[in-house]
Amino acid sequence: MTDITETIRAEKSRTALSVQAGFLIIGLLLLLLAPFFFYPIFLMKLLCFALFACAFNLLLGYTGLLSFGHATFFGGAAYFTAYTVKTWGVPPELGILIGVAGAALLGLVMGYIAIRRQGIYFAMITLALSQMFFFFCLQAEFTEGEDGIQSVPRGHLFGFIDLNNSTSMYYFVLAVFVIGMLLIWRFIHSPFGMILKSIRENENRAISLGYSVARYKLGAFVMSAALAGLAGALKSLVFQFATLTDVAWQMSGEVILMTLLGGIGTLIGPIFGAGLVVTLQNYLATSEFPVTIITGVVFMICVLIFRRGIVGEFYASWIGRKLGFVYRR
């Protein structure tokens, strides 16, 4: 009896695995071919935001911490990279690393303060702290105020790949994106990720099993910040500037919207969410609809009737379940 159920279960997860692998390969192929059909800068922007949203989701979806201050890491890293590449003339790959390190450091400081509280307090605290960082960037010398750091050279990757060529830039961005996603995937499905999950489930119990919950949360926070920084650093090279919009609280709101739209707690949901938001913003820019109203209304609709997001709804749908996906939150 148990044997049969087990085989069925194994069978099911095997189909699920192959289906998922299939999707993955198709997705990658699409991304590889995309620049032949779409405008590369648009695609790069999309990838940057997708990575940003996935990094954010790492925290929200897998540790249950809603940060309302992730713009700090995204925008902070953008500034660090833009500044070091433009002013110190460091090569792009090093610039990105500096951006990531900076974001991680910011994450450490903000996390250290914010993880003292949970739930919505946590959200409010991160919001307040990131607002503080916004004012810092506004007033600091090196960010060049509301002009932003402009005309950042993309430079040559490893000294020989010219990133000014938008095709090579695209594939560079794609490579970083894939690496970022792999990191997130590994991270979620790791022993550490397991502990995070259990903390989200029952924090007191985790403490009583001897886990210093605060440290695990902080670890997750820093990793999420670093990955968000990776996205921001990349974006500053793609667009060749870093400005205040990247650190403003509206940006933190946007990344939440992306994640919510795509599906909180799903690995690839935020990619779809980011795609949708970026497309929408571009579309709305040339339409008659006022952007803020639409954004606001989309938010409301999502929360009310679409909480699982696109990918979450798909997973939970009949087809999704047939294909062996699980959505649980």
Added chain:
Amino acid sequence: MTMIFGIPVQALLGQLLIGLINGSFYALLSLGLAIIFGLLRIINFAHGAQYMLGAFVAYLMLAYGGIGYWPALILAPLAVGLFGAVVERLFLRRLYGLDPLYGLLFTFGMALAIEGTFRYLYGSSGQPYATPSALAGGTNLGFMFLPIYRGWVVVMSLVVCIGTWLLIEKTKLGAYLRAATENAVLVQVFGVNVPVLLTLTYALGAGLAAFAGVLAAPVYQVSPLMGSNIIIVVFAVVVVGGMGSIMGAIVTGYVLGVAEGLTKVFYPEASNIVIFVIMAIVLLVRPAGLFGRDA
């Protein structure tokens, strides 16, 4: 002239008073937030938008209906409260029992939508609203020129804050409200119409925000952006106070208003972040906030 840290005592007194005025708005707003959070477990991100709505309703009443400040002081909060009631009935109700972050996100979207609508209709440079003639002008207090209207703001906010506190802590209605937050179903089983209570609560919170908005209209430019500028600061105020007590929200509002006012004198560059800095320090020393109960 006596000096403190190089600042004349008189100027200092003036700045203290001004801080108190600012604090009046913080107190009113954080009070409303605390009530809504306390009872509905929703962080009302739309609180700033409702504050803005209050000011705008007052402006619209004047511009299109010839209704002046005094009636507006009552009518605008009622109107916004009614709007809040409708929102609660139609939408927020569906979010009870879910992770509170959904409430936060919903109201965030709502704030964007409301603000966007008003920006779309009225632009962002704001609308004029004059001080009511009965409160125009000012008195010379010796150490400063105090516009009478500002004094009025302090008095009104104190009255409303204390009144609300009494309502919640000392009345049977308040007891129902508090109980309903913990276990709405049970309170309902006991024979209390909880859904109506919750609607009233949200309406009350929204009405308080709108009241602050009407008070602000003659002082600040009536603009669609006025809410989003202040809401984040009010969040910080609430964190510093701790969500445990209504009184905490009120007191912290005033105290931080004064703290900010003093910073404007001694180190004006930092005056926009001083509340955030205080927040960080308080969190490190007392994670539950100054008046918070849950550690």
Added chain:
Amino acid sequence: ADGASDGKVKIGILNDQSGVYADFGGKSSVEAAQMAVEDFGGKVLDSPIEIVDADHQNKPDIASNIARQWYDTEQVDAIMELTTSSVALAVQAIGKEKKKIDIVTGAATTDLTGKACSPYGFHWAYDTHALAVGTGGALVKQGGDSWFFLTADYAFGYSLEQQTSDFVKANGGNVIGSVRHPLASQDFSSFLLQAQSSGAKVVGLANAGLDTSNAIKQAAEFGITQGGQRLAALLFTLADVHGLGLEAAQGLTLTEGYYWNRDDESRAFGKKFFDRTGKMPNMIHAGTYSAVLQYLKAIQKAGTDDTDAVAKQLHEMPVDDVFGRGGTVGPNGRMIHDMYLLQVKKPDESKEAWDYFDVLATIPGKDAYIDPAKSGCDLVK
């Protein structure tokens, strides 16, 4: 290559249409551009002229994305308006790289024609320097010789304050003090009290938008102007005065490059604009009109819409329209034209709707703008 390259001349208006600067330019700027096209006759070199527009939402990345797409795939020949300096600088850099024309009317930074100048980039309506000269210099001549600044605490505020003080001092005035306030302060009373007790004759507001509006409104409350001090806003336009109301704004001094009720010609344009938009134009609207018109004239004259040829004409042709009367364009792309020192009327002096200003002085273009040779632009040898 004669005629329009693709049988069409396309102009993109890229600005903030829903955010904080929406009243500054916004959709009305698109209308102004449309008016210019109509006034020009709707066709240039026998090709139709098309205006496209987009709302950049104050996000440089969206602006940059749209600008690239416009230039690359939608055959847009020039992009104009470009409110917000971060956007203007980003788009100008793209234009430079792609050899495409941009004409900025919405942003204020002098960098556009300074260290970030482009052979294809033009700055049309105003800049921080012109505002500083107008308000700072001219006001001292009117007797406002001691100043106290309320400065927004970021680069834009500093540079306005810096430039203005220079002109105040150059004209024999002195600066008694200044206080820096954070961006988006709701309450200015603390700062106003400090300004009041300083005893300066002029309180200079080196900030923008809502901050300026709030400061002015509260200054009235605290009786600053009644106390004999004068308020000078360094970046403030007709649209802002309209939002503030004459009651609160009366007596305020400011500088603009255009005022609709100045003479018959400007009145005629103003009325026409009003009929289409429901509001009177400020210098950004009129400037955008002028920029579009001049661009079309340049194409006409060059006989082609080729970027280099048109840019050459734009640099050489004198400007003569309702906005840029007697204007010239410097080698750095700066359009040099007269500016006006304006004072807001008392409510009972205002004779009709939108009749808000008295013109106190006219500042000749050559005084108002930085000499191209000293602008720091490396195109000027």
Added chain:
Amino acid sequence: MVALLEVRGLNAWYGESHILHGVDMYVGEGETVTILGRNGVGKTTTLRTITGIVRARRGKISFAGADMMQVPLHKTAHKGIGFVPEERGIFSTLSVSENLLLPPVVAEGGMNLDEIYELFPNLYERRASAGTKLSGGEQQMLAIARVLRTGVKMLLLDEPTEGLAPVIVQRIGEVLRKLKERGMTILLVEQNFRFASRIADRFYLMDHGQMVTEFPVGELPQRMDTLHSVLGV
């Protein structure tokens, strides 16, 4: 005996899962009835469905002649039903006395405060402290005391002795007997069979969402075998 509460063919669901499969039962006026059953058979669900907390339900519930299926949740108490939930439901932000005074009085004939404090001296001692600072047993007493004030005709009690010390269990037994003497109708869910046997007039035995058997207290000795096999007592 007149049936005060009558339940016919009651079905109830939690989301997709079907928990009650046609419950039939009645409780007469002034009677004390106990539902016995293993963990998870649906005892709590039965009570929650009768009060209207579980609204995904089908069947017939009538109480004192009224059709309870149509009554909104906040009107249940006004019809005369008082509920003491399994998890007790003490409000932490309310003091003990506020907790006690919370439920609105719905009819004449409830106890007054003095009587209640006499019955539960612990509560009097701790009346000013916050509700959930009480120990488990104190909370249970408070939960029962709370509905006694309101003048309801019938009490639904869900495992009132769970986690309580033997003395307290005895005390609660005494309280219930006293209430019974005053004519209170009681529907009790219990795992503590011995406790139940001392106060109940009649038993229902529940399994898999249905009442499998019913018998008066007098038949208890004959039924011990069934109880053994179903409950493992």
Added chain:
Amino acid sequence: MAVPATETNATPRVVLSARGLRRDFGGFTAVKNVDLDVYDASVHALIGPNGAGKTTVFNLLTKFLQPTHGTITLMGTDITRTSPDKVARMGLVRSFQISAVFPHLSVLDNVRVALQRPNNLSTQFWRPVSALDRLNDRAEELLANVGLSKERDHIAADLSYGRKRVLEIATTLALDPKVLLLDEPMAGMGQEDVSVVSAIIREVARVRAVLMVEHNLSVVADICQQVTVLQRGEILAEGDYASVSQDPRVREAYMGTEES
């Protein structure tokens, strides 16, 4: 399994002890003057009427609450000021009065989470989850011990109440604690589960100290060597079950006159 350490010793060893423990809540003293010694390889029961302070004593011992006065020693180390997670790592592990499992993890994962830390598999974020597979044998052994093998792939939330408590005990045992604190482990359990859990406790206590709060006196009589009776925060009586249950003060304060 660990080597039974104390069997050779003549006198049983005290592993957990408290001296002069006191805790105030505002003006109210929930626990006062409690001295407690818990011996290795024994089951110690803490009983008393509701509100006596049993859970509070647990919270104090495991550092979820800070004592107002007094000291706590765990295997010779003063832990009065140690954080709760640290205390757990030192080998003092508790269960909660309200069942505490990770509801959306599978039964097996619940146990594996507990096994991760002692096996140094909790911070590796660079390794795949399959690294945890080597914990499976041990986890399954633990589940088998408590009779949960059949449910190993169930989601914990789907278990019945009693099974959840059993799972919780298995999780706790996974840490191989030196001292085990169980707060009403049998509450709400059916009779079958009660016997299962009693047997488990008896078994684990052969090499560990167990301190438990329990109202089910037949269980206490059955498996506990030591009984401490608490009343109003103070110790009323102490000793083995037989002597304690004869104590008239205990009968009056706790057990009552009739058998229930």
